Amino acid sequence: MIALARHGLNLAAGLALLFMLAPLLLVVVFSFGSSDVMTFPIPGLTVDWYRKLFARTEFWGALRSTAIVSLSVALAATVIGSMAAVVISRMRPKPAAASTLLFGLPMMMPPLVLALALLSAFAVAGVKLSLLTVILAHLTFTMPFVILIVAARLRDFDYTVLDSARDLGASPLTTFLTVTFPIIRPTLLGAALMSMALSLDDFVITFFMLGGGNTLPTLVWGMLRTGLDPSINALGTLILAFTLGTSAIALWLTRFRG
Amino acid sequence: MMGLALDRRNLLLLPALLVLLLLFLGPMAYFFVASFFKVSLFNLVPTWNLGNYQKVAGEYGLPIAYTMGISALIALIATVLGYIVAHVIWRNPGRWGAFLLGATLLTLFGGYLVKIFAWKTILGREGIINNTLLALGLADQPVEILLYSPFAVVLVLVSYLLPFTILPLYGALRAIEPTTLDAARDLGASPARMLWDAILPRCIPAMLTAFSLSFLVSAGDYVTPRLVGGTRSLMMGNFIESQFGLRMNIPLGAAMTYSTMVTSLAIIIVVWLVLRAALRPK
Numbered sequence: 001m002i003a004l005a006r007h008g009l010n011l012a013a014g015l016a017l018l019f020m021l022a023p024l025l026l027v028v029v030f031s032f033g034s035s036d037v038m039t040f041p042i043p044g045l046t047v048d049w050y051r052k053l054f055a056r057t058e059f060w061g062a063l064r065s066t067a068i069v070s071l072s073v074a075l076a077a078t079v080i081g082s083m084a085a086v087v088i089s090r091m092r093p094k095p096a097a098a099s100t101l102l103f104g105l106p107m108m109m110p111p112l113v114l115a116l117a118l119l120s121a122f123a124v125a126g127v128k129l130s131l132l133t134v135i136l137a138h139l140t141f142t143m144p145f146v147i148l149i150v151a152a153r154l155r156d157f158d159y160t161v162l163d164s165a166r167d168l169g170a171s172p173l174t175t176f177l178t179v180t181f182p183i184i185r186p187t188l189l190g191a192a193l194m195s196m197a198l199s200l201d202d203f204v205i206t207f208f209m210l211g212g213g214n215t216l217p218t219l220v221w222g223m224l225r226t227g228l229d230p231s232i233n234a235l236g237t238l239i240l241a242f243t244l245g246t247s248a249i250a251l252w253l254t255r256f257r258g
Numbered sequence: 259m260m261g262l263a264l265d266r267r268n269l270l271l272l273p274a275l276l277v278l279l280l281l282f283l284g285p286m287a288y289f290f291v292a293s294f295f296k297v298s299l300f301n302l303v304p305t306w307n308l309g310n311y312q313k314v315a316g317e318y319g320l321p322i323a324y325t326m327g328i329s330a331l332i333a334l335i336a337t338v339l340g341y342i343v344a345h346v347i348w349r350n351p352g353r354w355g356a357f358l359l360g361a362t363l364l365t366l367f368g369g370y371l372v373k374i375f376a377w378k379t380i381l382g383r384e385g386i387i388n389n390t391l392l393a394l395g396l397a398d399q400p401v402e403i404l405l406y407s408p409f410a411v412v413l414v415l416v417s418y419l420l421p422f423t424i425l426p427l428y429g430a431l432r433a434i435e436p437t438t439l440d441a442a443r444d445l446g447a448s449p450a451r452m453l454w455d456a457i458l459p460r461c462i463p464a465m466l467t468a469f470s471l472s473f474l475v476s477a478g479d480y481v482t483p484r485l486v487g488g489t490r491s492l493m494m495g496n497f498i499e500s501q502f503g504l505r506m507n508i509p510l511g512a513a514m515t516y517s518t519m520v521t522s523l524a525i526i527i528v529v530w531l532v533l534r535a536a537l538r539p540k
Contacts, residue, residue: 005449010354013346016339017296017358020365023376026386027369030379059377084274087267103274106282108471110478113515114282120269120292121285140281145275196415197367204481208502211294220371224485226377236372 006010010185024240031233059235066200068131069215073138074196078188080139081146081195089149089154100147107144111204119208128136129211132198137209138202142195149194149254153187186241189255216242287540290353293483293512298473302508303473316515318497325494329476332415336472337465340423347424348431354458359428366421374485377414381405381486406488414486415476423468424476430464431457466533477522494518 002121034044053059108112118137127133151227161183181188203217210218216239223232298304302530314322328374343362347355350456380386388404391397403409434457442456458465480495487493494514 008343009346010350013343015356016420019417021361023373023380023417024365024369026380027372027376080273082268082278085272085426090267103278108276109475110474110495111284112478112480112498112517116498116502116511116515117285117289118281120512121288123508124288124292131357136281137310139277143277146286147274194367201367201370203371217371220375223369224375225442232375236369236375239372240369243367243369244364248364 002145019223023158027236027240030230031237033230036230047206049231053231053234053238055229056231058214058219062173062216064218065131065210067214069134069138070196072135072200073142073199074192076135077139077142077195079193081143081191081248082150082188084143085147085150085232087129089157090149090224096151100151104144105146106140111140111202112142115205115208118205122209129209131210133211134209134215138199140203141202142198145194145198146191149191150184150187153184153254157183186253188249192249193246193253197243197250200243200246260508286504289508289512290516293516295509297507299507310510311517313510314451314513314517318494318517321492321494322518323482324491326520326525327457327493327520328394328411328493329473329526332419332476333469333473334410335412336416336419336423337427337468340420340468341427341461341465343384343420343424344427344431347428362421362428363423366425370418373418374414374482377410377417378486379407381413391456405486406415406491408487410486410488411483411491411493414482415472415479418482419472419475424473426464426467427461430461434460454537460539462533466526469529473526476520477518 025111028043031049032045032047034046035042035049077095084103088103091099115137117135118140122129122133155174162175165179166172170178199218203221206215207218207221214222216225216235220232220235221240223235259316292302294306294308296305296307296309337373343358346364347358347362349355350358378385382388383402386407388400392399415531438460439452442479447455450451475495478495480493480499483493483496484492498511498514501507501514529534
């Protein structure tokens with residue numbers, strides 16, 4: 001009876017796993033399938049959809065915009081978030097929890113709400129929409145992740161090594177550059193990659209903040225609306241490779257386990 | 259003792275505070291204030307009135323009710339399924355558990371639009387399910403209900419949200435001390451009793467996190483209903499979004515947004531009270 005229940009649970013978990021992974025696997029598989037109708041069995045393998053995608057001029061523009069946005073977001077969120085994490089990690093438990101919650105608010109907001117509030121505020125402040133507004137908007141929901149990850153790492157930080165460095169005559173800057181930074185570098189890199197993955201994957205906020213042109217997700221949106229062209233699979237696979245690649249490395253670097 | 263405000267180190271917090279204030283709290287506050295304004299000839303007129311909220315109550319009662327209902331269903335399914343997966347990961351520290359956890363973490367950040375698109379190709383009239391059914395002779399004609407229906411919205415959003423519910427629940431399960439379970443077992447509790455009296459009550463905060471997150475994401479989504487929901491299953495997100503295209507009626511859109519958020523918050527509080535009453539630690 002108990003064994004039966006356990007098998008039932010495992011089966012349910014397996015199905016749930018399939019349910020999460022299947023759509024992603026199918027996109028990858030069909031991006032290499034030679035038929036333009038997406039059905040099994042696949043008649044043959046091809047890289048034509050990638051060739052077709054790379055032949056589009058708007059693909060390269062979108063790739064460029066995505067690179068600019070995600071790299072700027074990763075850099076800005078990591079620098080600003082880590083600076084805040086230094087202060088938060090030194091607070092007493094209660095104010096630290098309150099600060100984390102306060103800074104975490106944008107992370108809990110549905111993207112549509114964040115996008116529309118920013119759109120209205122930028123409109124009234126007379127800020128023109130551009131890649132910069134996309135970057136600023138992405139900063140709001142990526143920064144909380146950086147604060148969470150870096151503050152967690154700094155709480156376990158052994159501050160006596162800093163005292164040793166200072167006792168040996170190192171200036172605060174030298175101490176930071178030669179001791180603190182090398183120790184927390186994997187965490188910072190992980191946090192940066194995580195913000196990059198989040199920025200790369202965002203469609204809703206980007207869509208409202210982008211004045212003109214495209215990023216990779218808005219290009220997918222455009223292609224989705226003009227019909228089911230299989231080169232979307234190729235583009236989808238590329239986006240997946242970027243986001244999964246960066247987040248996998250990030251998870252490994254930060255040893256983030258839920 | 260050094261005062262907190264005097265410590266120069268606290269200046270490091272300043273940039274993050276500016277981001278929070280200028281790019282989040284400020285815009286959210288302005289958005290709220292604007293919900294009491296009027297629009298005339300595409301311009302905001304700052305005259306205080308409740309007209310937008312009256313309009314929301316009069317015209318959008320049904321869409322809000324539908325959005326709340328379907329979001330609650332999605333959040334419920336995602337939380338229950340998420341719990342099952344988290345429980346299996348927790349009870350299987352070996353390869354199977356590690357594999358499940360790894361797959362969950364990987365699907366967490368990848369491809370929101372890509373996933374919706376993939377489901378479209380799976381469920382569509384000429385999609386994988388229908389073509390397979392036809393090829394196997396299990397159906398004479400394509401099953402239309404799969405795509406462009408509330409069913410498709412629920413399916414796609416649950417699939418997208420599962421990783422987000424599994425992780426907090428797994429975190430809560432992992433934090434349970436083994437001695438608690440040993441004590442319950444030694445006292446003769448059956449596995450079902452242990453689950454109900456010892457394990458689940460310790461997951462209440464995580465359950466609430468999982469439910470709230472999936473509920474809020476669903477209630478604020480407009481892409482999924484637009485792409486797989488069809489014209490009959492438009493949600494509040496779609497109506498809100500449509501106020502911001504050419505129309506640019508910020509006040510009405512803001513009133514719709516805040517009405518939806520307040521209703522969502524009320525539902526989350528009710529769920530919290532129900533969970534707390536149903537699952538008392540023993």
